[in-house]
Each structure stands twice: as C-alpha cells, then as structure tokens.
Amino acid sequence: MRTAATTLEAPNKARARRQALALVFGCTILGAAAQILMKTGANHTAQAGVMAMIVSLPLLSGYALYGLSTLLLVLALREGELSLLYPVIALTYVWVTVLSVVIFHDRLNPFKLIGIVIVVTGVAVLGGARE
C-alpha cells in the first residue's frame, strides 16, 4: 500500500514543484517590468516635480504590477521549497539590468556585471540556507 501511495504521490509533487517554479519565474519578469514602469514614472517626475508622483500613470501601473507579482510570489512560496525558489527570485536582478540597458540605455561595465553576478549568487545562497 505504501509503495503504491508514494508512486502515485511522486508525480503530483513533481508537478506542483514545476508549477511553483514556473510561477516564481513569471513573478521575476512581472517584478522587473514593474521596476521599469516605476522608473519611467519617476523619470517623469524628475522633470515635472515630486507632486506629479501621485498622478503618474506608469508609476501607478508599476505599483499595481509590483503588488500582483508579490501576491503571486506568496502563493508560489506556499507550495514550493524556498531553497529551490530563491535562486529563481534572484533572476529579477538580471532582468532589471537587461531592461535598464535596453530601455534606458544604461551603460554596462565590468564592475556592474561582476556586482550583479555576486548579488544574485548571494541572494541564492541566502535563500538556500536551512535553519
């Protein structure tokens, strides 16, 4: 009985883990898009003044998207193992850097690249730590 139960349960568990991973991956892209929208809104207010923050559409959409990605992340974290999902969460730093270069024409240099790689590794290591 026990072996039958475990063989039945194993594919379900694997599928739940894959779904959690896919959900977290989606969250990193949503989260990065939110940062880009917030930066776009913030750039506008740099010219229009701080009060323009309250009515900035990109900023508000950025907030909404950030809220959505956080909510989905919490859902995914309930299902999957944190140590497995954290390295995926750290991908947000990669997406934000890539999008900053593509959309805002930020310049990349070796310091930034090395820094990002080390930060991502650090977040992954931190998330993998067990109590």
Next chain:
Amino acid sequence: MTTPPGSILLVLVASFIGSFGAVFLKVGAGRLKHGLWHILNVNLALGVAFFLLSSVFFVLGIRHGELSVLYPMVALGYVWTLFWSRLFFHEPLTHQKFVGLGLILVGVFFVGLGSQ
C-alpha cells in the same frame, strides 16, 4: 548618466525601512494561525505601511540616476532582515547565511563602483 550619491542613499533608506515591513508581516502572519479573520491585525497593517513608506523613498531614489545601479542596492534589504531575524526571532545566523550576506555586500559594492 551618472547616479547621484543622494539617490543611492534614498534607496538604502528604502531598503532599511522595508526590512521592518518584513518583521511586522512575520509577526502578523504568525497570528493568522489562530484564524484567517486575524488578517486584519495591527502588525500586518504596520507591515504593509512600512512597505509603502519604503516604496516612496525608493521612487524618490530612482528619480535620478541609473536603475542598473540603484535596483541591485535593494538587495541590502536582505542584510538588514537577517539582523532583525536574529534580534527579534532568534533565528540562528548560519554559516551559509553569513556567506550569502557577505556576497550581497561585496556585489552591491561592485555595482556601486560601476556607477561612475
């Protein structure tokens, strides 16, 4: 475009304030075990309030300068959170957490060097 030190400081303040948000959410989430209607508790509200306040500082911080420099600085929030976890929840500061913390600090330092 260069990133002004003031912008970096604002993002650092945002990460610091945000880390308190996580502490209050943790306390509030613990109360949820006693029933879902506890979702309306002071700690969860404070947690959300700290996150919102933190986001205001973050947006002020990214008004000038490069997102590719400023966004990675948000990772410092993990460092503060590690300290609060030790202080308030007595979570052990393991070897692995220490390594992660060190890597984040070094990484943020390098990103800062890249801002010029």
